[in-house]
Amino acid sequence: MKILVVEDDQMIREGISEYLQEFGYSVIEAGDGKEALEKFNNDMDLVILDIQIPYINGLDVLKEIRKKSELPILILTAFSDEEYKIDAFTNLADGYIEKPFSLPVLKVQIDSLIKKYSGTKEKFEYNNTEVNFTSYTAKLNGKDIDMNAKELEILKYLLENEGQALTRSQIIDNVWKETDEIPFDRVIDVYIKELRKKLELDCIVTIRNVGYKLERR
Known part of the structure; x- marks a missing residue:
């Protein structure tokens, strides 16, 4: 921050x-x-x-x-x-x-x-990435990127807690609803990997033995 x-x-x-x-x-x-x-x-x-x-x-x-x-x-x-x-x-x-x-x-x-x-943020901009959390859309270099809804929900949760290290369990507890099938902790790693790859988000940092945080440089 x-x-x-x-x-x-x-x-x-x-x-x-x-x-x-x-x-x-x-x-x-x-x-x-x-x-x-x-x-x-x-x-x-x-x-x-x-x-x-x-x-x-x-x-x-x-x-x-x-x-x-x-x-x-x-x-x-x-x-x-x-x-x-x-x-x-x-x-x-x-x-x-x-x-x-x-x-x-x-x-x-x-x-x-x-x-x-x-x-209250419904938009996220970082380098050449644009995300709209209301319409669940994302762009990289002006081109539409196909995103999974959970990927964007995880990104939004990281954004709302920008600068704070979040455990995989915290992410699951705050993103997955009671009616959802609760995934294993390590599934979060897959979602993070996809976020980084699809949207070129080097601002999602791995905190060893803890989890992840969003930190814009």
Whole structure:
């Protein structure tokens, strides 16, 4: 999972980054609004955005990002910044956390927003691969690929838990319905192999002695 941390206070920025990296997040840092917009891209999963930053303030950065992305944005704000909070939500921020803040509380908010956002994703794009989970269709290099429904359901479950290692049993428990014939654990390996082959998904990583995770690089 990629997170952009935009904060002009180096100590706070590095503290957030180091803490999140301990939990497997990939963190990109920006010290001002101009740098934030230069580094932002649609592969990111969440933005942590301070309001009072140099060159381009956080609210203007928020407005620019919203022109091209709906990914979750968490605002960092001082306790007295009520007007800024109103402006932030008016411009579609997804939440805010007041300074000073607890890093564990920040992580809970991040995890909650990412889970909420990922859970509503009906499309997946990676390199030359496009998947629509509503229509159960997939394309590679613009060409339709014949996919098994369970393959796409497994991919969606991996996407909803992006960055987390999932056991074969977890995948089975969450993808197979009670009315389905429950497969052996190793059947998951076959589905993963087909996903990688058909859609060229090197982002599905094998975790030895555990299972698999989806990790976009």
